[in-house]
Amino acid sequence: MPRLTEYKDMAPRAKAVVDGIAQARGIDPAAINNVWKALARDPAVMEQFAAEMKAAFAPGTLDPLTKELIYLAVSITNQCEYCIASHGAMARARGMTGEMHAEFMAVVLAAQKGNKIAMGYRVPVDAAFEEK
Amino acid sequence: MPRLTEYKDMAPRAKAVVDGIAQARGIDPAAINNVWKALARDPAVMEQFAAEMKAAFAPGTLDPLTKELIYLAVSITNQCEYCIASHGAMARARGMTGEMHAEFMAVVLAAQKGNKIAMGYRVPVDAAFEEK
Amino acid sequence: MPRLTEYKDMAPRAKAVVDGIAQARGIDPAAINNVWKALARDPAVMEQFAAEMKAAFAPGTLDPLTKELIYLAVSITNQCEYCIASHGAMARARGMTGEMHAEFMAVVLAAQKGNKIAMGYRVPVDAAFEEK
Amino acid sequence: MPRLTEYKDMAPRAKAVVDGIAQARGIDPAAINNVWKALARDPAVMEQFAAEMKAAFAPGTLDPLTKELIYLAVSITNQCEYCIASHGAMARARGMTGEMHAEFMAVVLAAQKGNKIAMGYRVPVDAAFEEK
Amino acid sequence: MPRLTEYKDMAPRAKAVVDGIAQARGIDPAAINNVWKALARDPAVMEQFAAEMKAAFAPGTLDPLTKELIYLAVSITNQCEYCIASHGAMARARGMTGEMHAEFMAVVLAAQKGNKIAMGYRVPVDAAFEEK
Amino acid sequence: MPRLTEYKDMAPRAKAVVDGIAQARGIDPAAINNVWKALARDPAVMEQFAAEMKAAFAPGTLDPLTKELIYLAVSITNQCEYCIASHGAMARARGMTGEMHAEFMAVVLAAQKGNKIAMGYRVPVDAAFEEK
Numbered sequence: 001m002p003r004l005t006e007y008k009d010m011a012p013r014a015k016a017v018v019d020g021i022a023q024a025r026g027i028d029p030a031a032i033n034n035v036w037k038a039l040a041r042d043p044a045v046m047e048q049f050a051a052e053m054k055a056a057f058a059p060g061t062l063d064p065l066t067k068e069l070i071y072l073a074v075s076i077t078n079q080c081e082y083c084i085a086s087h088g089a090m091a092r093a094r095g096m097t098g099e100m101h102a103e104f105m106a107v108v109l110a111a112q113k114g115n116k117i118a119m120g121y122r123v124p125v126d127a128a129f130e131e132k
Numbered sequence: 133m134p135r136l137t138e139y140k141d142m143a144p145r146a147k148a149v150v151d152g153i154a155q156a157r158g159i160d161p162a163a164i165n166n167v168w169k170a171l172a173r174d175p176a177v178m179e180q181f182a183a184e185m186k187a188a189f190a191p192g193t194l195d196p197l198t199k200e201l202i203y204l205a206v207s208i209t210n211q212c213e214y215c216i217a218s219h220g221a222m223a224r225a226r227g228m229t230g231e232m233h234a235e236f237m238a239v240v241l242a243a244q245k246g247n248k249i250a251m252g253y254r255v256p257v258d259a260a261f262e263e264k
Numbered sequence: 265m266p267r268l269t270e271y272k273d274m275a276p277r278a279k280a281v282v283d284g285i286a287q288a289r290g291i292d293p294a295a296i297n298n299v300w301k302a303l304a305r306d307p308a309v310m311e312q313f314a315a316e317m318k319a320a321f322a323p324g325t326l327d328p329l330t331k332e333l334i335y336l337a338v339s340i341t342n343q344c345e346y347c348i349a350s351h352g353a354m355a356r357a358r359g360m361t362g363e364m365h366a367e368f369m370a371v372v373l374a375a376q377k378g379n380k381i382a383m384g385y386r387v388p389v390d391a392a393f394e395e396k
Numbered sequence: 397m398p399r400l401t402e403y404k405d406m407a408p409r410a411k412a413v414v415d416g417i418a419q420a421r422g423i424d425p426a427a428i429n430n431v432w433k434a435l436a437r438d439p440a441v442m443e444q445f446a447a448e449m450k451a452a453f454a455p456g457t458l459d460p461l462t463k464e465l466i467y468l469a470v471s472i473t474n475q476c477e478y479c480i481a482s483h484g485a486m487a488r489a490r491g492m493t494g495e496m497h498a499e500f501m502a503v504v505l506a507a508q509k510g511n512k513i514a515m516g517y518r519v520p521v522d523a524a525f526e527e528k
Numbered sequence: 529m530p531r532l533t534e535y536k537d538m539a540p541r542a543k544a545v546v547d548g549i550a551q552a553r554g555i556d557p558a559a560i561n562n563v564w565k566a567l568a569r570d571p572a573v574m575e576q577f578a579a580e581m582k583a584a585f586a587p588g589t590l591d592p593l594t595k596e597l598i599y600l601a602v603s604i605t606n607q608c609e610y611c612i613a614s615h616g617a618m619a620r621a622r623g624m625t626g627e628m629h630a631e632f633m634a635v636v637l638a639a640q641k642g643n644k645i646a647m648g649y650r651v652p653v654d655a656a657f658e659e660k
Numbered sequence: 661m662p663r664l665t666e667y668k669d670m671a672p673r674a675k676a677v678v679d680g681i682a683q684a685r686g687i688d689p690a691a692i693n694n695v696w697k698a699l700a701r702d703p704a705v706m707e708q709f710a711a712e713m714k715a716a717f718a719p720g721t722l723d724p725l726t727k728e729l730i731y732l733a734v735s736i737t738n739q740c741e742y743c744i745a746s747h748g749a750m751a752r753a754r755g756m757t758g759e760m761h762a763e764f765m766a767v768v769l770a771a772q773k774g775n776k777i778a779m780g781y782r783v784p785v786d787a788a789f790e791e792k
Contacts, residue, residue, distance in 0.1 A: 003253070003254060003255075033258050034255045034257070034258050035246070035249065035250060035255050038249075038255045039249065039253065041362060041366075042362075043366075045366055045370055048370070048451065049245060052241075052242050052245065052444065053246070055238060055444065056238040056241075056242040057239070060231070060235045061232045062239075066201065067235075069201075069202055070239045070240060070243070071243040073209075074205050074240055074247065076206075076780040077209035077210055078247040079343065079607065079776075080246075080251060080343070081250075081257060081782060082250035082255050082256075083243070083247050083250050084779065084780065085261040085262070085782065086257075086258070087243075089260070092263075098569060098570075100194055101569075102572055102573055103199075104194065104202060105573050105777075106187060107194075107202045107203055108202060108206055108780065109188075109573065109576075109577075109773050110187075110189075111219075112210070112772050112773060113181060113184065113769050113773060114181070114203070114207075114212075115206065115207055115215050116210075116736060116737070116768065116769060117167065117171065117177075117765075117769070118212050118213075118214035118215050119744065120736040120765060120768065121167075122135060122744060123135075123167050123214050125166070125213060125217045126166050126217075128165075129217040129220070130217070130399075131224075131399065135658075173758060173761075174758075174761065174762035175762075176583070176762055177765050177766055177769065180580065180766070180769075187572070208384040209380070211379075211380075211383040211476065216383065216386060217386065230437060234438035234440055237381075237384060237438055237441050240380065240384065241377050241380060241381070241445075244376050244380050245373050245377060247343075248372065248373060251340060251343040251345070252348065254345060254348060254349065262531075267517070267518060267519075267520075267790075267791065268519075298520055298521070298522050299513065299514060299517075299519050302517035302518070302519045303517065305626060306633055307630075308634065308715070309513075309633050309634055312634070312637075312712065313509060313637075316502075316708065319502060319708065320499075320502040320503045320506040321506075325495050325496050326465075326503075330465065331503045333458075333462065333465075333466055334465055334466065334500060334504060335507040335510070337466045337470050338469050338470075338472075338473045338504055338511065339510070339511055340470075341473035342473055342507075342508070342511040343607065344511035344514050346515075346519050346521055347510055349525040349526070350521075350522070350525050351507075352525070353524070356527075361457065363457050367452075367456045367457055370448075370452040371453070371458075371463045371466045371467055373448075374449055374467070375467040375471060375483075376474070377448065378449070378467070378471070379471055379476035381431065381434075381435065382431060382477075383478075386399060386434075387399075387400075387430045387431050387434045388400075388430055388478075389430070389477060389478055390430050390481075392485070393482050395485075472644060472647060473644070475644075475739065475740070477647070480647065480650060494702075497701075497702065498701075498702035498703075498704055498705055502708070504648065505641050505645070505705065505709075508640050508641060509640060512605070512607075512636065512637060513633075516612065518609060518612060531783075532784075561786050561788075562783045563774070566781035566782075577770075577773060580769075580770050580773065583770075584763075584766040584767045584770040585767070588759070589757065589763060590767075594726050595767045597722075597729075597730055598733045598764060598767045599767055599770070599771040601730045602733050602736075602737045602771035603775055605738055606772070608779060609778075609785060610785050611774050611778050613785045613786075614789050615771075616789070617789040617791075627720070627721050631716075631720045631721060631722045631727075632722065635717070635722075635727045636730060638713055639730070639731040639747075640738070641709060641712065642695070642709070642713070642740075643734065643743050645695065645699065645705075645709060646740050646741075646742035647740060649695075649699065651698045652664075652694055653746075654693050654745075656749070657746050657749040658745070659752075
């Protein structure tokens, strides 16, 4: 089996997931992203991930761009090139300017450093940080 | 040398860093967080990190809470307990409600899954994600 | 020195490692996988890894497919594309069906989430989990 | 809010999740594991994780012990102490003997080494590993 | 915006960073490495990283090759191909022989194993390791 | 079985490993570090790790302190507290001064940043870094 399954070759269960995503985004199902073409071989995993993504990005108290930046921060930390490329594109589509990107990267990089400092120096958690 | 150096026992160079942070936060230098008490043994690293944090959290186009959420997302991904505790407290102080935390965690967890799916299925980057 | 050394160009010590692997697998030494062509420059590392792999996959109480799935789970978690490709092929050769792959990925992804939940919420270990 | 919420203090939506797990395991809801006491503050995340775990461990083509070993392999790789403790206990409850644990660790450690070798020597994927 | 910005197309602030690096290395600014061409879009991040690298590699008590090996060890552990390639080349330029590389890899791989053993067996820190 | 097995309670095969280490270090076997008390339950894993550590730290072209710093760099990157504590103590015993530690941390932290920059900006490897 090739790594990617085109929409026209997907099983009905996989097609149904793609149809739902394509409709929500207003795109042609044949133009669906590679991640869904790859997941098409495991429809149960595909359905679960589609549902989880839909719930995570459903309208709520955090705005869509903030959610994309959170997703992107995780992806850079995990060093996932596909996700950096895809959610970088999503963040730009949702209004991330060049200036925002620079500020975002500054926070991401400071956090990486803070994380390794806390571990490298074996810093114990301050009692003041605990919730009452 | 013990792991943490109290403010009163710090070298002048380390004290100066703590003074700057304490003044900016309006707190007593003796109440500084453990991470600075741990860094006090390496003043050059301490100065560099203090400057980087100050620059990363300087007023800009992203609001302070968004920056805290980005920092927290990196810290959870890197599994740094100290940073999760400290920046979790900071995020709450800057207005993160329980509802926001639930949404934030949903995005962080969906991103973890997306990252591992992209790697586990070896998904190639779509041409459409590239910047022109 | 190029990154990969073909069998015919390897030093005797590296050739001996490849000969052992090729014999065990019933293949032509010239058809050895890239990982061994890359390790050929550091024969001591190569010998050590070959011995460790042989011991880890020696017949025992866990069956060969279970061992491949464990290896693959680590490789996806570490995001190592080479190892995902090579041990994915090995798992299929040892009987992993499409259905098993879907179940395997479901467990791997649930574990990723469980790991990040435990860290993100800073969950203390239950006393009941400790061995007596 | 304290980090852990006892069953008696949980909101109805969180209690319902715990009731389902307690019933499936035949335990008293008050004896539920800490991870669920921690998740109780974010019921939507809690419900999603409970459903995902239930689906991942539903009867299928892989036996329950194999699934526990896969979960444990991910948890050791991610260095999540809570998950190592909890799923180590689960694996023992599902029949993991001392001998199996030793074999399991040998594969996990060989995989860690294989992963870092593949990255450290920048080994390209062999064409033979690709699916047809 | 393309991912890489050539020197001739950089903004003055980015050009100044490249000029400083090119001068220190005695190279043509147009031949600067890709990492700087990528960072050119975020001059503040670029300046900060250039300053940090300069300070980290300034003459001190650790010799330049030792510093390159430390950098390379982090990069292999983090599985960053770009950094493995670039600092591998730097280490060779600063005198890393094939024999040193083999010894280096042996320590890196032993450390990976030691790290996962310590976590997998949940080993508590010995009191003897603490500083007085 | 408790997590740690004291020397007097170890099986002969585990005792033999500890005897070898204790002799090489000139210490009482009963004073062996916790990592060996934890590994005692899996003698095959224990023997393999002891042999690998001995080989990695055997006299060679890299001096003992450099090897400790490489080991420590990996351990901080992997965030293994046990290994940071134990090899931090070893590095101090082998001559790491406070000044060296500060320089070491500066390189480790710069590398973390460089790694995440390379991934976050998706920097392609320069042709000049490749070996001929």
